[in-house]
Amino acid sequence: THAIRALIYGRLVYPKLKARCRELWDGGWRPRHMHFMMTTYREHREITEMVVRSVLREIVGSGVPGTIWLGSSDRFDEDIIADLLRREASDVDVTLRIIRQNVPGKRAAIGLVLRAMSRLPVLDDDLVCFMDGDFVLAEGAVSRCMPLFHLYPELQACTTDEEVICIGPRWIETWLKMRFSQRRLAMQSHALSGRVLTLTGRMSVFRAKHLKKEEFIRLLEADHLTHWLWGQFRFLSGDDKSTWYFMLKNKAKMLYVPDALGYTVEVIEGSGMDRMVQNFRRWSGNMLRNGSRAIKLGPRAMPFFIWWCLIDQRLSMWTMLVSPVLAVCASVFVGLGYLASYVAFIALSRMLLSLVLFAYSRKVEMAYPWILYLNQLINASVKVYAIFRLSKQRWSNRGNQTAGAGAGLVDQARSAMAAWCTAIAVILLFLLTAHYAGLVAIPTKTQFADIASLR
Numbered sequence: 001t002h003a004i005r006a007l008i009y010g011r012l013v014y015p016k017l018k019a020r021c022r023e024l025w026d027g028g029w030r031p032r033h034m035h036f037m038m039t040t041y042r043e044h045r046e047i048t049e050m051v052v053r054s055v056l057r058e059i060v061g062s063g064v065p066g067t068i069w070l071g072s073s074d075r076f077d078e079d080i081i082a083d084l085l086r087r088e089a090s091d092v093d094v095t096l097r098i099i100r101q102n103v104p105g106k107r108a109a110i111g112l113v114l115r116a117m118s119r120l121p122v123l124d125d126d127l128v129c130f131m132d133g134d135f136v137l138a139e140g141a142v143s144r145c146m147p148l149f150h151l152y153p154e155l156q157a158c159t160t161d162e163e164v165i166c167i168g169p170r171w172i173e174t175w176l177k178m179r180f181s182q183r184r185l186a187m188q189s190h191a192l193s194g195r196v197l198t199l200t201g202r203m204s205v206f207r208a209k210h211l212k213k214e215e216f217i218r219l220l221e222a223d224h225l226t227h228w229l230w231g232q233f234r235f236l237s238g239d240d241k242s243t244w245y246f247m248l249k250n251k252a253k254m255l256y257v258p259d260a261l262g263y264t265v266e267v268i269e270g271s272g273m274d275r276m277v278q279n280f281r282r283w284s285g286n287m288l289r290n291g292s293r294a295i296k297l298g299p300r301a302m303p304f305f306i307w308w309c310l311i312d313q314r315l316s317m318w319t320m321l322v323s324p325v326l327a328v329c330a331s332v333f334v335g336l337g338y339l340a341s342y343v344a345f346i347a348l349s350r351m352l353l354s355l356v357l358f359a360y361s362r363k364v365e366m367a368y369p370w371i372l373y374l375n376q377l378i379n380a381s382v383k384v385y386a387i388f389r390l391s392k393q394r395w396s397n398r399g400n401q402t403a404g405a406g407a408g409l410v411d412q413a414r415s416a417m418a419a420w421c422t423a424i425a426v427i428l429l430f431l432l433t434a435h436y437a438g439l440v441a442i443p444t445k446t447q448f449a450d451i452a453s454l455r
Helices: 002-026 045-062 075-088 106-119 141-151 170-191 214-222 239-249 272-296 304-319 322-333 338-358 368-386 409-436 445-454
Strands: 034-039 066-072 094-100 127-132 135-137 155-167 203-207 224-227 231-234 253-267 393-395 401-403
Touching: 002 141, 002 170, 002 253, 034 045, 034 106, 045 066, 045 075, 045 135, 045 141, 045 253, 066 075, 066 106, 075 094, 094 106, 106 214, 106 239, 127 135, 127 141, 141 155, 141 203, 141 253, 155 170, 155 239, 170 253, 170 272, 170 304, 170 338, 170 368, 203 239, 214 239, 239 253, 239 272, 272 304, 272 368, 272 393, 304 368, 322 338, 322 409, 338 368, 368 409
Parallel strands: 034 066, 034 127, 066 094, 155 253
Antiparallel strands: 127 203, 135 253, 155 203, 224 231, 393 401
C-alpha cells in the first residue's frame, strides 16, 4: 500500500507542485526574510562550518536577508560560528542571534529561541527552518520548500529528504542508508494524505504563526506524559514529535518535499551495535510516547489513512515477532530442519521488500535483505521492551543525557512491574503463536474436568 501511494505522490502529485514552485521562484517571488533556527552542542568544528556554509549559500542564493538563531549551551559552538561569519560572510546580509540556554537540553534551547523570536518582529507568515547542528543543506533545499507556503496558505509545516554521511563502520552506514530509503517511501505515502508522521528535527520548515504561541512553546519545553505505571514524566528527546503532534492536533496541513535534500553527519564512536540499539530506543520511545495520544485524537482529526498508520505502528511491533517466534517454536516441536525453511522464507521475503527499497536508495546494496531483517527484528524487540518503560530515556547526543533511571524503592518496584509485564506479554506471544500454528492446543473443558477429577 505504501509503495503504491508513494508512487502516486512521487510521480503524479509532487511533480505538479514542483513545477508551480519553480515557476513562482523563477518569477521572482521570495520570502520576506529567511530564518534558520539551529541548535548545537559541542559539535566538531569541521561539521559546524559545513552546516553554516550551506546556510549562507541558501541565503545568498535567495537574495534576501537571513537570520541564524543559534540555541546553544556552550561558547565553543558560538565562537566557531561567529568566527566563520567574520571570515567568510562579511558581504552577506546575515544576522547571528545567539540565545544561550540556562537549563540543559535541546528542548530548552528551542524554547528560548522561540521566545526570543516572539519578542522580535517575526511575522506570522515568515518561514522558519528548524535545523540540527549536524545537518548540511544541499543546494536549493530551502528554495524548494518555501514557495509551497505561498501557494498553499493552509500549509503550516513541511519536512525534507535526508541522506547520511557516516563516519564509522561500513555496516552502520549501509543500515542508515536503508533506513533513509524506508523513510523516503513512507514519507511520500503519508504526504499523499496531506500529513506526515514526523516533522524531523534534522530539517523542517514552519510557518511562524504557530511557533510564537505559548501553547506551542510550552509543549516543546516541557512535553510530558502521564503513565499508569511511571506517573508523570517529561520527554527528554523527540522535539520533532512534539511539533508534529501540535500540528496534527490543530489539523494543520503538512507535506514532504522529496527533492529538498540535506546530509546528516553521523559520527559513530565506540560500539556500532550499541549505537544502533540506542537509536532504536530513542526513535521507538518517541514514537510510542506520542503515538498513543495521537491515536486518541481519532480518525476525524486527521485523514483516516494517517490514523490507521498510527494504529499499524502499534500492531506491527508484535506482528513482526510472529515469524521468529514461530521459527523457535517449530524448531522445538517439529525439528531443527524447520530453520532451513525459515531462512529461505526470510531471504525471499526481504529480497522482495528490498527490490522496492532499491527504487528509493541512492545505491543498490545487496546487504539490504539481511540488514532489513535485522533492523525489523531489533526494532520490534526494542519497542516491546520500551512500551513498558516509557519513562526510561537516553540520548547519546547533547552530553549523553538520561532520564527515568531512578534508584529509589518506588522506582525499583516500578521496574520490577515492568519486567513482569514484559515477561507476560512475551509468554503470551509464544503461546498464541504456537496455538495459531497448531503446535500446541488449548485444553478443552472436558480435559480441565479430567484434570480436576484426578486431583
